[in-house]
Amino acid sequence: MNSIAPTSLESSPQHCKNCGDVVTKTFCPDCGQRNRAERLSLKAILVDIPSQWLSLDKGFFYTFLLQFKAPGQVARRYVQGERIKFTSPLTYYLIGAAVQLLMLFFSAEQLKSELISKLSSSTEQLAQLQQIYGDNAANIYADVYISVINQGYTYLGFVFLCLPFAFMVWAFSRRHRAAYNGAETLIFSFYTMGHFVMTTGLMGFITVRYFYTYHAPLSLVFYLVYCLISTRGFYTKQQHSVIASILALVFAFVLFMVTLLIATSIAMKSAI
Numbered sequence: 001m002n003s004i005a006p007t008s009l010e011s012s013p014q015h016c017k018n019c020g021d022v023v024t025k026t027f028c029p030d031c032g033q034r035n036r037a038e039r040l041s042l043k044a045i046l047v048d049i050p051s052q053w054l055s056l057d058k059g060f061f062y063t064f065l066l067q068f069k070a071p072g073q074v075a076r077r078y079v080q081g082e083r084i085k086f087t088s089p090l091t092y093y094l095i096g097a098a099v100q101l102l103m104l105f106f107s108a109e110q111l112k113s114e115l116i117s118k119l120s121s122s123t124e125q126l127a128q129l130q131q132i133y134g135d136n137a138a139n140i141y142a143d144v145y146i147s148v149i150n151q152g153y154t155y156l157g158f159v160f161l162c163l164p165f166a167f168m169v170w171a172f173s174r175r176h177r178a179a180y181n182g183a184e185t186l187i188f189s190f191y192t193m194g195h196f197v198m199t200t201g202l203m204g205f206i207t208v209r210y211f212y213t214y215h216a217p218l219s220l221v222f223y224l225v226y227c228l229i230s231t232r233g234f235y236t237k238q239q240h241s242v243i244a245s246i247l248a249l250v251f252a253f254v255l256f257m258v259t260l261l262i263a264t265s266i267a268m269k270s271a272i
Helices: 042-053 059-069 073-079 089-106 108-121 123-152 155-171 174-179 182-210 212-234 242-270
Strands: none
Touching (some): 089 108, 089 182, 108 123, 123 242, 155 174
16 A cells, blocks of 8 residues: 655745745745744744744734833834734733733732721621621622622623723714724724733732732722823824823723622622
8 A cells, every 4th residue: 555645834935834925035025924944843933932922123022012112102003004013902902811810810819818808897898798698708708809800801801991991082082083993993992901901910919919908099090191191192192182081091990890890799699
């Protein structure tokens, strides 16, 4: 029986393996993929990791630093077509959410202890909960609250923070609507909210553990200040409406907090 030779993973090095376009240099002129003549190896994978995440002129680290250096500029440049340098907006938000979840995971015991202590100091509220949930009411409430916060930085944050903020900042100003459409504004929202949750998550590794009382106020201040500066960076001076931006930030935050309260109430009822 004739043996069949294994098929090489390589195609002609003159053609991009991703889109098939003709490649004459290191990167495909159509899709931007690196032209590799060799098969993948562990060395190639390990070399790609720093270039994708730690490079100062492209990738995640470049996106993260530019979000601090020039808030709003990443979204503006991405919308204008300069995309290969930046981590995609949805990916950036998901990375930010992952950082928050990681912080909450490592700080869970500290958070639970602080919540139980705070609830115990409110004897009337604790007594009401104990009538329903028994002597373990404080622990049940703390576990439910932490669970809801975890949800808040995943799908609840996506649905009740990113989407409302994008819609409101777009809808509240005629100048904003003239500058960018809804999808382009959503890209701005993903980058801005992603950076907010990522930064406060990184900050939380220190503040939640050592300065718990100040973590929430500092996060709120950062949210308002950073997001407002970011809208100013996304829109030009002629396009930007400060009042519309402030209203969008406040309304989105209130909606998000109300959602967390409702989710907590529903989860507490289901715990009976």
